[in-house]
Structure formats: structure tokens, C-alpha cells
Amino acid sequence: MKIDLTGKTALVTGSTAGIGHAIAAGLADAGAKVVINGRKPAGVEAAIARLKDKHPDARVVGAAADVSTAAGCATLVKAVSQIDILVNNAGIFEPRDFFEIPDGDWTRFFETNVMSGVRLARALMPAMLKRNWGRIIFISSESAVYIPKEMIQYGFTKTAQLAISRGLAELTAGTGVTVNSVLPGPTRSDGVEGFLQAMAAQNNTTADEMAASFVKQHRPSSLLQRFASVEEIANMVVYAASPQASATNGAALRAEGGIIRSIV
Incomplete structure (x- = not known):
């Protein structure tokens, strides 16, 4: 199977480092034009330079915006043109005792991990449906299924992503648009x-x-x-973004190394 994303444009949020950066590299290697996103212009430019150093033929542009806010999401949407593949990767985590987590932290985690994807899908998905092709992928976690007691505020946002992803997939019935989640494990x-x-x-x-x-x-x-390595997670995402994944929709794709003891 040869994945060819030539002619497609992908937006990967939180892609200046880590899993997001590996996803951006994987999509670029498959021929997509990739929009690198991070909060600060300097970080975005540095990430583009690193990616192009390893992948000289990559077509990569940058769009700095803080997607943890409504204003930042609006700025990002305004900065990009047609997006065929949206990867909602931006997220935060922090081990913390449940009884010491203030309301502000719950809101901050929800805005960053959940509402960023909600806002971007709301803005970009209608055009995908109109064109009858598109891919939306939420980077969730095995913590969505096994809520970690040391990061309950994180786990709940990852479960919320699964619900939103499945709900959005229901809106794609009979179209060439798919919405899926990927669940990495420790990476x-x-x-x-x-x-x-x-x-x-x-x-x-x-x-x-x-x-x-x-x-x-x-x-x-x-x-x-x-x-897992970041590249191993990126491989799953690149597949989900591909034309070959046309029958994969509304799914929670596990790349967590078999931690979840379930056959479905």
C-alpha cells in the first residue's frame, strides 16, 4: 500500500514538537502540504526548519496561533486556506492530586484539549462535507479508557474527545469525509x-x-x-488521513501497545 496525499493540505495543531511534529513529517512525506501550528512564531519557524532539514522536499508552511482560546482558533482558521486533513493534536497534561486541582485547571484543560478541536472542526468541516472529501483526526489517549488517578483532569478531556469524534462522524454519513480518534499509549x-x-x-x-x-x-x-516512538503513532495517523482509510469512520484507533484489555 502506497499512501499518496499529493494535492491535499493538512493542518496539525501543536506540531512544533513531539507527536504532532512526527505527524506533520509523516503527512509531508506522503505528499501533503502541511501547516505547522504552535503558539509562538519563533517556535513554528524553528519547527519548519527542523522538518525541512530532515525532509528537504516537504511542503510546509507555518501558522502561529494559541488554539486553547476561541480567538486563537479564529486566527488560525483565518490564516489557512482549504484544509483537507485536520489533526487535532494540541494538548496539555499534568500529574496532580485530584483534591488539589482548582476549577481554573479544569477549564484550562477543557479549553486546550477539547474545545480547540471543537472550534476547528466547526469551522473547517462544513467545507469538507461540501467537497465530499476530508479527514478529521483527534489525538486522544489510552487515558481516555483507563483514566489515570494522577491525571483525572487529563483523562476526562481525552474521553470527551472520543465522544466528539464519534458524534462528528455521525454527521458524515454517505459522504467521503471521515472522523476518527487515535489513542496513543506512553510515547x-x-x-x-x-x-x-x-x-x-x-x-x-x-x-x-x-x-x-x-x-x-x-x-x-x-x-x-x-x-512507543512518536513515529509509530504518526504512522497510524497518516493511514487514517489517507484515501485508503475510506471505510474507517467513527473509530477509536488504538496505538497504545495493547494496554487496553479489550477485543473491541
Whole structure:
């Protein structure tokens, strides 16, 4: 199977680093023109430079906007033209005791992780339906199914993404538009790598050993028995964005290494 996205334009939110950046690279490699998004222009430009350094033929442009706000989403929509593929990747997480999470944090997580995707889909999906082709992909998490007790505020937003994704898919019946979610498990993104390195230094060990210990202690049901790479997650997203995935709609696509003990 050869995925060819030539002629398609993709917007990946939160794509200056981590999973989002790997998704942008994967889509660009498949021939799509990709819009890199981040909050600050300098970060967006640096991300474009890194991507083009590794993928010289990539067609990449930038659009700086803070999608955690309604104004930022409006700015982003105004900055882009026709979008064929929307990847709602922007998100935040923070381990915190439930009893110490203030109302403001719940609102901040909801606005960033949930409402960013709601606002962008509301703005960009109608044109996809009119053209009878489009892909919307929400980057959820295995935490949507197994709510982590140390990040309940995060888990609830990831579950909400699944509900929105499935609901939007219902609006595509009989069209060439699909809406799906991808559920990564523990992934060695830039932010996670920094966390592992810091913990390794404190415990006089290596980041690889810290990662293995995390999986063993906190995700013992993992069949992968390791963290995924950002490229492994991106591969699933690129497939979901492809013409070959035309019969995949309203699905929660698991790329979490078998942590979720369920056959459906």
C-alpha cells in the first residue's frame, strides 16, 4: 500500500514538537502540504526548519496561533486556506492530586484539549462535507479508557474527545469525509523524554531504565512492554488521513501497545 496525499493540505495543531511534529513529517512525506501550528512564531519557524532539514522536499508552511482560546482558533482558521486533513493534536497534561486541582485547571484543560478541536472542526468541516472529501483526526489517549488517578483532569478531556469524534462522524454519513480518534499509549515525545531524563538523573539511572520501570509499574498490561516512538503513532495517523482509510469512520484507533484489555 502506497499512501499518496499529493494535492491535499493538512493542518496539525501543536506540531512544533513531539507527536504532532512526527505527524506533520509523516503527512509531508506522503505528499501533503502541511501547516505547522504552535503558539509562538519563533517556535513554528524553528519547527519548519527542523522538518525541512530532515525532509528537504516537504511542503510546509507555518501558522502561529494559541488554539486553547476561541480567538486563537479564529486566527488560525483565518490564516489557512482549504484544509483537507485536520489533526487535532494540541494538548496539555499534568500529574496532580485530584483534591488539589482548582476549577481554573479544569477549564484550562477543557479549553486546550477539547474545545480547540471543537472550534476547528466547526469551522473547517462544513467545507469538507461540501467537497465530499476530508479527514478529521483527534489525538486522544489510552487515558481516555483507563483514566489515570494522577491525571483525572487529563483523562476526562481525552474521553470527551472520543465522544466528539464519534458524534462528528455521525454527521458524515454517505459522504467521503471521515472522523476518527487515535489513542496513543506512553510515547517518548520531547516532553516525556525530558521528564525521563530528569527522573533518571535523580535516581542515578538511565532514561531507558526509567521508561521500562514506568511501563512495568504503571502500565503492566502493556503488550508492547515499552514506550512507543512518536513515529509509530504518526504512522497510524497518516493511514487514517489517507484515501485508503475510506471505510474507517467513527473509530477509536488504538496505538497504545495493547494496554487496553479489550477485543473491541
